[in-house]
Amino acid sequence: MKSKLITVILAGGTGTRLWPVSRESFPKPFASLVGDNSLLEQTLARAEAIGSNEIAVVCNREHQFLVQNVLADVSVPCRLFLEPEPRNTAAAMAVACIEATAQDGADTVLLAMPADHRVNDVDAFRRTCGEAVRLAEQGYIMTFGIEPTRPETGYGYLESGDALAGGGFKVARFIEKPELEVAMRLATSGRHFWNGGIFCFKAGVLLQALDQHAPDILAQARLAAAKAERSPNGDRCPTVQYRADEFSGIRSESIDYAVMEKAGNLGMVPAAFDWNDVGSWPSVFAEAEVRDVDGNAVRGDVALVNSRNVSARAESRLVAAVGVENLIIVETADAVLVLNPEHAQSVKTLAEGLKREGHACHDTHLTVYRPWGTYTVLEEGPGFKIKRIVVNPGKSLSLQLHHHRSEHWVVVSGVAVVQIGDEEFTTYPNESRFIPIGQKHRLTNRTGDDLVMIEVQCGQYLGEDDIVRFADHYGRQ
Structure with a gap:
């Protein structure tokens, strides 16, 4: 009997090397970095294409509604595992195996893959996955080996060993990220x-490996699973939300270090598909479909003169460059990155420095996604802030008040239902409402179209934490 196949998508990273597009509140799986769809949307499409019986996504609970919005278009059953904080891939795979075993049994096959990789040849990906599943059903823990195209020092390497019956190879050893001279030998060895x-792998097989090689991780993951809060299975996308008290106690370790480098039943299938981990800006622009005669690749409104080997991305305004070479330029509404490609890995250092300094650009874009829609900060100054608010059809903000600011709401398009105190006011385009300081209020869109508004905040403190919620459809405090 063929085992059930659950594809586990790991979407817990922050992608700091792709700042300023990737931010903590909107990391790279949700961004359209290569192609028109986000990396998560592309990953979900691959999961459907290989015949997954179920898709499970492991992500930070702060990104729950971003993920749910994408999962709404997926045709197979879905499940969502919500981490209170990232604890690396060993924790993510441990809880996924625990849940799969409890739900469907230890022989359930899991295919675990990151949410932020790029694969163009989906047919070849499906064939490789089929080979891996067949070997996993025999009790192997299978990994995918990517044929090197260059001497890469940023990746770990797998050395192929004896052939496995039915395809693939045993993994003779793992090699950590090597120095350049070693990488040059590995890239051309053929092994x-x-x-x-x-x-x-089978869920039970990986749990046995964790019990043998990382028993502390497994024990704490079991405790986190036992204390987790679960939504009803009848939900469109059931959620498992882990509590910080237990989940944060799981040792942060990659599955490579915790299990794979030690397991005796580790196998590898060579990938028959193209692959890009989209881990840095050079890897993003390596996917550029068109380069001009000077080697330039552009996306968005970009003008280049007398420039060579320039990769530029513009999101909100014109980016112009004259007489420059060998640069990467990335523009967003509130930040511009100018990068020497040889220092691409240092973008992470830059982003971490912004976080230490408390700079808003490390965390959020000017457009911020919420469960009900988005808001965009248009302008901010002493005592005021102006936002463009979009409320999705049928959505509602929380019933709330602010201690330090008043708000003026002007409807641009759509129909707003504005609750102020105990009264409701239906508000049409070119009409406005005033929310005094300390007054309970709520904004609702009961129509089938987007509601677009301009909000003007006035007060001595305009921080997003000046919100007291009394009722919320999305479980926020």
């Missing part, structure tokens, strides 16, 4: 592959 971070 070494990049570790693509994609794994396939």
Whole structure:
């Protein structure tokens, strides 16, 4: 009997090397970095294409509604595991296996893959996954080996060993990210592959490996699972929300270090598909479909003169460059990155420095996504802030008040239902409402179209934490 196949999508990272597009509140799986769809949307499409019986996404609970919005278009059953904080891939795979075993049994096959990789040849990906699943059903923990195209020092390597019956190879050893001279030998040996971070295994087999090689991680993950809050299974996308008290106690370790480098039943299938981990700006622009005669690749409103080997991305305004070479330029509404490609890994250092300094750009864009829609900060100054608010059809903000600011709401399009105190006011385009300081209020869109408004805040403190919620459809405090 064929085992049930659950694809586990790991979406817990922050993607700091892709700042300023990737931010803590809107990390790279949700961004359209290559192609028109987000990396998460592309990953979900691959999961459907290989015939997954169920898709589970592991993500930070702060990104729950971003993920749910994408899962709404997925045709197979879905499940969502919400982490209170990232604890690396060993924790994510441990809880996924615990849940799969409890729900469907230890023989359930899991295919675990990151949410932020790029694969163009989906047919070849499906064939490789089929081979991995067949070997996983025999009790192997399978990983995907990517044939090197260059001497890469940023990836770990797998050395292929004896052939496995039915295809693939045993993994003779893992090699950590090597120095350049070593990477040059590995890239041309014919026996070494990049570790693509994609794994396939039976849930019970990986739990046994965790029990043998990382028992503390497994024990704490079991405790976190036992204390987790679960939504009803009848929900469109059931959620498992782990509590910080238990989940944060799981040792932060990658599954590579915790299990894969020690397991005796580790196998590898060479990937028959193209692959890009989209881990840095050079890797993003490596996907550019068109480069001009000077080697320039652009996306958005970009003008280049007398420039060579420039990769530029503009999101909100014109980016112009004259007489420059070998640069990457990335523009968003509130930040511009100018990067020497040889220092691409240092973008992470830059983003971490912004976080230490408390700079808003490390965390949020000017457009911020909420469960009910979005808001965009148009302008801010002493004593005022102006926002463009979009409320999705049928959605509602929380019933709330502010201690330090008043708000003026002007409807641009759509129909707003504005609750002020105990009264409700239906408000049409070109009409406005005033919310005094300390007054309970709520904004609702009961129509089938977007509600677009301009909000003007006035007060001595305009921080997003000046919100007292009394009722909320999304469980926020």
